[in-house]
Amino acid sequence: MRRLLPKIFRLLLSGKTSSFVFEPQEVTLPPNPSGINLYIHLPFCRQLCPFCPYVKAVYNHATSAAYKQAIIKELEGYRGRWGNASVESVYFGGGTPSLTPEIIGETLEWLKRNFHLGGEIGVEVHPLDATNSVLKSLRDSGVNMVSLGVQSFNDQRLKALGRDYDSNLAKEACQRVLGAGFATVDIDLIFAIPGQSVDELEDDIGYAVALGADQLSAYPLMFFAYMPFRQKLERAKAEMPGWWAEREMLKVAVKAASAAGYRRTSIWSFNKPEARRYTTVTKDSFVGVGVGASTMMGDYFSVNTFSLPEYIRATAKGLKPALAAKLDDRDKLAYWLFWRCYDLAIDTGKLKQLFGRGLPFPIRGLLPLLKGLGVIERRGDTIYLTESGAYLFHLIEKEYTHAYLERLWGACLKEAWPKRVVI
Ligand code: SF4
Structure with a gap:
């Protein structure tokens, strides 16, 4: 069941079960x-x-x-x-x-x-x-x-x-x-x-x-x-x-x-209440520079080669990502929602501003149940994960990290320029 969590979560956030x-x-x-x-x-x-x-x-x-x-x-x-x-x-x-x-x-x-x-x-x-x-x-x-x-x-x-x-x-x-x-x-x-x-x-x-x-x-x-x-x-x-x-x-x-x-x-x-947060991966988009760095920008999520000598050699000629996945609008929305769950708060006003729409149907249909189970609570335009919701997401995040690192990073550590990785 634990291993199915990422797939179920992806279905809820994007309405898709297909792999990256x-x-x-x-x-x-x-x-x-x-x-x-x-x-x-x-x-x-x-x-x-x-x-x-x-x-x-x-x-x-x-x-x-x-x-x-x-x-x-x-x-x-x-x-x-x-x-x-x-x-x-x-x-x-x-x-x-x-x-x-x-x-x-x-x-x-x-x-x-x-x-x-x-x-x-x-x-x-x-x-x-x-x-x-x-x-x-x-x-x-x-x-x-x-x-x-x-x-x-x-x-x-x-x-x-x-x-x-x-x-x-x-x-x-x-x-x-x-x-x-x-x-x-x-x-x-x-x-x-x-x-x-x-x-x-x-x-x-x-x-x-x-x-x-x-x-x-x-x-x-x-x-x-x-x-x-x-x-x-x-x-x-x-x-x-x-x-x-x-x-x-x-x-x-x-x-x-x-x-x-x-x-x-x-x-x-x-x-602390006044402290600015130190955070990298939760940005809506980012450009990764260096060996093994990943980039989330526009329609692509890409990674540089994980081989240090290959990275140094390839930059001299104009570096290309080792691997990239093309994302459609539903993938981008799901990615954004995933990290907002990690942050424990989904601002539906911001969602509308960024994507011109509300929550996707599968998750929207489940909101009353999640609220009844004490997993989320709504205040104004924002949906917050409660402590139980945060624990559930802790499990999901761990499984995602596992799937992502084991398959994508595992393949990139084995080969400098892998042919194809499916997650
Ligand atoms: S091996 Fe990993 S944990 Fe240890 S110092 Fe280097 S980056 Fe940090």
């Missing part, structure tokens, strides 16, 4: 986008954590220098198309972007010279990089939001995740980042780590709150077939939290964050 087909194809981008959201992937890390499903590589000076040139080359392609357009947000994710602050600084300088750059400039920072000099360099480059990848304040859980620092270092890193003058500091935590108890997660949230995080993000640990982490834990007879423990942990995170005055801004994030 990703193939190599020409992608036509809109000529004059009104505001561009950029995501720039910097894949280098000191070491590779066994639980991490992202596109990453161990840092190497020569490769990182070549990579810096490659991302500017890719950006030049967009300048040719959209030169001087306004860029509303830039997020650097990874990998460990804070390991290469010089790439961030030079890329932002280039963007300032070639586009109208304003708004959110966010960077993921590893606790080991949160030194005064790196933080100053990020501030001087114009970075105004930081997401600090703490994952846990518990030494045993950090060890289980293969992280290369301890809880004291994590706390000191938080203090330095929070004192460095960024508009938003997000502290990233992971829950449902093998061996973790509900009390430990409550302690983690308590530390992040006491340190003064503007935003708390708590993501469930997920396992993917292309990473042997789960098997490794099972061989080591690690105590794996079941679905009930995971549910209790999410409940505790919600309760602890709300008791501390944070508002829930998505199924997995909580913000």
